[in-house]
Structures are given as C-alpha cells and as structure tokens.
Amino acid sequence: ELLHPGPEAAERGVVLAPDGSTVAVGPLLAGLEVGLKRAAGTPAAPAPGDPLYAVTLAEALGTSYLLARANGTRATLGPGGCWDDVEDPQVFTLVGPPSPVPDALANGALDGVLLGAQLAETPAPLAALLRGYYHPGAAGERAPSSFRRRRFGARTGPEKLEEEVAAALRLLRVLPATRSLLEDVGDEEAAAVARRAARDFVDAYVECPAVVPRCMWGARPYRGTPSALTPPLPFVYIHHTHEPGAPCRTFAACARAMRAMQRFHQDTRGWDDIGYSFVVGSDGYLYEGRGWHWVGAHTRGYNSRGYGVGYVGDYTASPPDVDALALVRDAFLPCAVRTGRLRHNYTLRGHRQMGRTECPGDSLFREIETWHGFQ
Numbered sequence: 001e002l003l004h005p006g007p008e009a010a011e012r013g014v015v016l017a018p019d020g021s022t023v024a025v026g027p028l029l030a031g032l033e034v035g036l037k038r039a040a041g042t043p044a045a046p047a048p049g050d051p052l053y054a055v056t057l058a059e060a061l062g063t064s065y066l067l068a069r070a071n072g073t074r075a076t077l078g079p080g081g082c083w084d085d086v087e088d089p090q091v092f093t094l095v096g097p098p099s100p101v102p103d104a105l106a107n108g109a110l111d112g113v114l115l116g117a118q119l120a121e122t123p124a125p126l127a128a129l130l131r132g133y134y135h136p137g138a139a140g141e142r143a144p145s146s147f148r149r150r151r152f153g154a155r156t157g158p159e160k161l162e163e164e165v166a167a168a169l170r171l172l173r174v175l176p177a178t179r180s181l182l183e184d185v186g187d188e189e190a191a192a193v194a195r196r197a198a199r200d201f202v203d204a205y206v207e208c209p210a211v212v213p214r215c216m217w218g219a220r221p222y223r224g225t226p227s228a229l230t231p232p233l234p235f236v237y238i239h240h241t242h243e244p245g246a247p248c249r250t251f252a253a254c255a256r257a258m259r260a261m262q263r264f265h266q267d268t269r270g271w272d273d274i275g276y277s278f279v280v281g282s283d284g285y286l287y288e289g290r291g292w293h294w295v296g297a298h299t300r301g302y303n304s305r306g307y308g309v310g311y312v313g314d315y316t317a318s319p320p321d322v323d324a325l326a327l328v329r330d331a332f333l334p335c336a337v338r339t340g341r342l343r344h345n346y347t348l349r350g351h352r353q354m355g356r357t358e359c360p361g362d363s364l365f366r367e368i369e370t371w372h373g374f375q
Contacts, residue, residue, distance in 0.1 A: 027109040080094070081093055227295040228295070233342055257279075258274065275310075314361060333348075350368055
C-alpha cells in the first residue's frame with residue numbers, strides 16, 4: 001500500500017527528507033533495487049528500454065499522458081503538497097488534484113535513477129548511501145539531494161527520457177492492465193506522446209528550480225487583501241537580506257530565516273507579509289515569499305512592475321556561492337521567461353538602482369552586472 005498508493009490516497013507512501021523535499025518511497029526503492037541487482041550481476045528480465053527508468057519514472061510518465069488523452073484533458077504534472085508539521089511530520093496533504101506524477105513522485109524518481117546508477121557503479125551499504133545523499137555535510141556543504149535536478153539533467157537529457165518513455169509505452173501496449181489505453185494509438189502518436197511527456201517533465205523538474213512553498217517554511221497568513229500582479233512582468237530586482245547576515249545552508253536554517261523575516265516585515269515594518277517575491281537559500285532551494293501572483297513590498301515604487309528576489313545573507317564583502325548565483329541566473333530567470341511570468345526582454349536591476357540603499361551589497365551587485373538583462 002505504501003509502495004503503490006492509489007490516486008485517491010496520493011499523499012501516502014511519501015517521506016520528508018532532511019533537505020526539506022518530499023520523496024515518494026516507491027520509485028526510490030525501485031531504483032535502488034535495480035542498482036543492487038546490477039551490482040550483483042543479476043541479469044534483467046527482457047524488456048524494452050532501461051529498467052532503471054521504467055520502474056522509477058518512464059511508466060508513470062507515459063501512463064499520465066495516456067490517461068489524459070483517453071479523458072480528453074491536458075496532461076498535468078504535480079501537484080506539490082505540505083506536511084502538517086515539518087518538525088514532527090505526520091500527515092502530508094496535496095495542494096491540488098492528484099496526477100500520476102505528483103512532485104513527490106518526481107523527486108523519488110530522480111533520486112531512484114541517480115542512486116540506483118550510483119549503486120550499480122559503486123556498491124555501498126544503503127544506510128550510508130541514503131544518509132550521505134539526504135543530509136548536509138559536516139562542514140556545511142549542501143545535501144547532495146539538493147542537486148538532484150542538475151545531476152539528473154546531466155545524466156538524462158530530453159532525448160534520452162523520450163526514448164525511455166517510448167520504450168515504456170511499448171511495454172504498456174502489451175500489459176493487460178494498460179493495453180486498452182493504447183488500442184487506438186498509432187506509432188506516430190505514441191512517439192508524440194513520449195516526446196511531449198519528456199519535454200514537459202524536463203521543463204518542470206529539471207530546467208526549473210524547486211521552490212519551497214509557504215506552507216513548508218511555516219508562513220503566517222497574509223494580512224489584508226493582496227493585490228494581483230499582471231504577468232509577464234518586465235523587471236526583476238535583486239536584493240540581499242542583510243539580516244539575517246549569514247547564508248542559510250540547510251532547510252531548517254532557511255525556514256527559520258524566512259519566519260524571522262516575515263515576523264520583522266509584518267510586526268516591525270507593518271507590512272502585510274514578507275516583502276520578497278522569492279528568497280534564495282544557500283541550501284539549493286528558492287523559498288516562496290509573495291510568489292508569482294501577488295504584489296510584494298521589496299522595491300518602493302516598483303513593486304507591481306517586477307519580482308523581488310532576495311538572497312539570504314549580507315553580500316557586501318563577498319558574493320553568494322556559485323551554486324546560489326546559478327540557481328537564479330541559470331534556472332529561475334529562464335524558467336520565469338519560459339512559463340510566461342517574465343517578459344523575454346526583461347530588465348534586471350539591483351535594489352540600489354531604484355532607491356537610496358546599499359542593497360544588494362557591493363559584491364553581489366558586481367556579480368549581477370554581468371547577468372543577462374542587467375541595465
């Protein structure tokens with residue numbers, strides 16, 4: 001039941017990892033099993049495609065798009081969800097209608113592929129493997145799991161994933177439980193389904209960054225009635241928080257920083273909510289502030305014209321680490337353009353260009369001067 005939860009109980013079979021991500025157990029364990037068998041030299045049963053992808057992602061992704069086609073609807077991925085208490089998680093609740101590939105299953109599939117492949121190449125005790133993957137390093141290094149999207153993308157491009165989904169569709173065509181979904185699907189249409197499924201998955205879970213939703217960092221409710229933004233927006237404004245003055249390198253530390261900033265903005269500043277649209281942690285994740293849809297309080301006089309993105313820390317003397325910079329420059333900004341939230345010819349500016357402030361710090365400002373869109 002835990003390994004194969006039905007759509008009516010999609011919140012089952014998931015765990016909260018130490019890096020703050022929710023991971024479906026089924027595809028993770030399936031990938032580990034394939035890796036262990038390969039390490040032991042156990043031959044795989046004859047089947048189209050690579051079993052490592054079939055048991056983690058390809059079958060679920062193909063099924064999702066076939067079901068949508070059969071129902072005359074557009075295929076969806078997601079949704080995400082939230083735990084009742086991130087300190088003592090007991091109940092996970094999805095934030096929208098379930099699909100065959102919710103965010104937790106995507107995380108579990110990415111981890112299953114990566115860890116299964118690692119086990120096959122370098123056998124290791126599972127306890128050490130999982131602990132080393134999901135926990136931050138003793139010297140404050142990010143948990144390797146926070147790199148899952150980048151590492152999966154380096155290993156599995158859209159073309160490779162398309163091949164594996166197409167192979168899964170060939171398998172689904174002969175399995176009794178799924179044969180009816182492909183009865184009237186020709187080879188060309190099946191290829192188109194595989195291509196669309198692979199492209200959508202890569203767009204959502206590889207090329208776009210993971211965003212920790214408000215409910216996961218313990219946000220208070222918005223005070224008052226928010227004003228809606230009208231995307232695509234023409235501007236992005238880069239900030240540093242200054243206080244907290246140190247980068248947050250774990251989910252727990254970043255969630256505490258978010259709550260502290262929200263308390264300061266609401267209780268001391270008198271604002272309706274935390275001011276930033278998004279906040280960048282040094283743990284590998286973006287944190288949702290006002291988000292994509294609501295006007296923030298980050299750049300006086302310009303809040304309705306752009307998103308405010310704040311880096312946790314004081315970057316007067318030195319910049320954020322290279323991965324935190326890349327998270328915004330190479331993932332967040334291109335994703336915002338592709339998804340229609342930001343204009344393709346957007347302008348990027350530092351907070352100091354819009355008012356009397358030293359924000360985002362001399363060092364970070366020198367960095368963003370080299371970014372696409374800076375003016």
